[in-house]
Amino acid sequence: MGQTVTRNFDVLEYALKEFPREDAIAGKKDGKWYTYSTKEYYKKAHQLAMGLMAMGLKRGDKVATVTTNRPEWSIADMGLAMGGFVHVPIYPTLGDDEYKYILNHAEVKIIIAGDKKLFQSMNPLANMIRGVIAVYTFEDVDGAKNYEEILSLGEANKDKFEEELVATKNDIKPKDLATLIYTSGTTGVPKGVMLSHENLVSNFVAHIKLHNLGKEHKALSFLPLCHVYERSMNYHFQLKGMGVYYVGNLAQIVSSIKEIKPHMFNSVPRLLEKVYDGFVAKGKELSGVKKKLYFWALRLTHHFEYNKKFGALMRMKIALADKLIYSKWRAALGGNITYIVSGGAALQPQIARVLGMAKLTTLEGYGLTETSPVIAVNNPLKNEMMIGTVGPILEGYDVKFAADGEILCKGPGVMMGYYKAPELTEEVIDRNGWFHTGDIGVLVDDKYLKITDRKKEIFKLSGGKYIAPQMIENKLKTSELIEQVMVIGANEKFASAIISPCFPILHDWAGEHKLHYENNEELIQLPEVINKLQKEVAKVNKTLGSHEQISRIRLVYEEWTPASGELSPTLKLRRNAVSVKYQHLINDIYSVGASK
The missing domain is CATH 3.40.50.12780 (ANL, N-terminal domain)
Structure with missing residues (x-):
């Protein structure tokens, strides 16, 4: 089998030959499960590739998907791979600035958004970006082009492009670029990781050898497919002949597990x-x-x-x-x-x-x-x-x-x-x-x-999402009331922040609002002050992806300086020193998890 599968789309060819099934991939719509057989999946992927060819897309052109999990993501992924296009899967929870950066940087030609909400985010952005030809949607959205139109175009132009598609498939080499996956950089600018077919295939072909589940079994897929971990396992499940049931709404995980009774999930x-x-x-x-x-x-x-x-x-x-x-x-x-x-x-x-x-x-x-x-x-x-x-x-x-x-x-x-x-x-x-x-x-x-x-400061929440603390800290420090801040939350459920306010400005603000206090220690405990700083944080939260938002804050009355040890001589934050000094506050923020 290792020899047979050397490119992403070989997985689909292999599954069709070795273990076709009625529920190769499945999703949920209006509370009901719907399935695609391996044969339908194979056919639709080919139609998508030919449809994009008919639209004038060339090999190496980039197509972005911005969606929660759904079986159509896999149809698009396989169609793009066999047509020699480069799949750019993007998280459906990013902020506008990050979307704009990725779409521009990757030179995306077509965007396929999941639903109405994502279409409403993507469409205005697409109009600002040179090179984006069109935005399609997986779900039916009024006023939007549906991805089925690409499939219909492919089917209508089958005579014209079928041979070209076969030639393209035969010509795609394992070392060719298959996908661009953007990850958060320390500075907040995402980096586009270039993965070839060989990169992806070598990995999932190695980890399918770790268990004996196969065509008698089902898998549930709910972690984002735009992330390489779930995507790699998605190929893994298909190569094993398992039926893959996609859940796009995290609130439906428990009910889906009860309905599908899966044998495996990530x-x-x-x-x-x-x-x-x-x-x-x-x-x-x-x-x-x-x-x-x-x-x-x-x-x-x-x-x-x-x-x-x-x-x-x-x-x-x-x-x-x-x-x-x-x-x-x-x-x-x-x-x-x-x-x-x-x-x-x-x-x-x-x-x-x-x-x-x-x-x-x-x-x-x-x-x-x-x-x-x-x-x-x-x-x-x-x-x-x-x-x-x-x-x-x-x-x-x-x-x-x-x-x-x-x-x-x-x-x-x-x-x-x-x-x-x-x-x-x-x-x-x-x-x-x-x-x-x-x-x-x-x-x-x-x-x-x-x-x-x-080694570096970037960290992950327990949900697996990356946080680049410096980027968030820099945004928070644009508030005149925030002098210094440290974003925390490694391996925790959410990000939080410890804030040393800008006291001269805070004193002025407190005076205007006729607040009474003896010293800075009393000042930061006043509900009005806490509320004001929470509002400052809320403004910044609006510019961040949902997982990056600061859920809880704690104010401290000390000013951070190189002399007191929280900052380096070049005024960089000494994270370890701050963590040690305020461990009691960190414990307080995450005490729910700590009490387990």
Whole structure:
């Protein structure tokens, strides 16, 4: 099979030949599931490619999709790949400035938006950008062109373009550019990661070898397909012959799991934390003996490790807990879950133990957009699993550690480079071809990769979304009331900020509003002051993507200076020093999570 699949669209050809199914890909509309057979999927992808050819698009032209998850995303993705076009998938939650930058920088010709709301965002932007020919939508939107029009155009021009499409498909090489994926830069300017067919294919062909699920099984896909992690797994599911059910609305995940009863899905720690919180909440609703039994079963999970041999008494306890409690957890997740893949941020070990004990095997992995993405992942087929690590290095990759512990890797998944930014590419791929991940790690037992730190300041929320704190801090500091600020939230559910106000201006403002206070410590505790600063933050939030917005703030009465240690001599924020000094405030902000 490895030889057969060397380009993205080969997955579809392979699935059609080896395991065609009625529900190759599926979505939900007006509360009902609808499916495409492998044959329909194959046909529509070809129509899309020919439709774009008929519109005059040339090989190498860029087409952007801006949508939540839906089966049509895959139809577009395969059609673009086989036509030799470059797919630029973009998050549906970005701010206008970022959309404009990406559409301009990538020289996008056509945009396909998901729904009415996204069309209303995209259409005015498209009118401002030279080179964008048209905006289409996946859903029916009044006054918008529907993507079905591209398919109809392809079908109508079949005689003219069918042979050209066959020739193009035959001519596409594994090393050709397949996609541009934009990731947040430290400075806030997104970087376009160029991934070839070989980059993507080498990666998912390696990770399909980690389990035995296949054509008898279904997968649920709800993490954004515009992110390389879900996209890679999307190819993986299809290459395995699994039916893929897409959920575009996160509020529908739980009901979809119950309806579809999937065998596998990908998650981020944030969602697994919610599952865990749900288990705990269930126990709190009980009383008496039932409640005691429930929390006994929950405590029992602390003993869980993969491949751990339990004694007879412990096995009996686990069997009892399974019958009374864990089986109900499995039922709540549809009853069929064999594997959950977790990536995007660190998973709390206790959550991995709870799920593992309940036979909801959770495979934690690690990678970056620039590595297509998986560098390491826990491997159930070889029983190479360790909680608290991201598992063994994936086949095809070499990993070594720099003197400071930074993880360096080499392999066919390492990107072609950053689009139009050779100097940025040189910063991360050295002369010997090693990609510098920016993450610090160690190998446990000479086998399991453990991530211990992030080299640079950019961080991820527990939902897997990146935050570039400097960019947000710079925007916040444009308020005359904010002198210094530090954005926090690594591995937490949301971003927050610790703010040292600009006291001379705040004193003036307080005087105008006839506020009484003895000193700065009292001043920052006044509800009117807190409210005023929250309004300043709210203004900035409007310019940010939804995941970047600051949810909570805490004000401090000290001014930050090089002398007091919060700033470096060149006035750069010393994040570690600030974190240590205000640990009590950080604990207060995230105390809900900390009390688990």
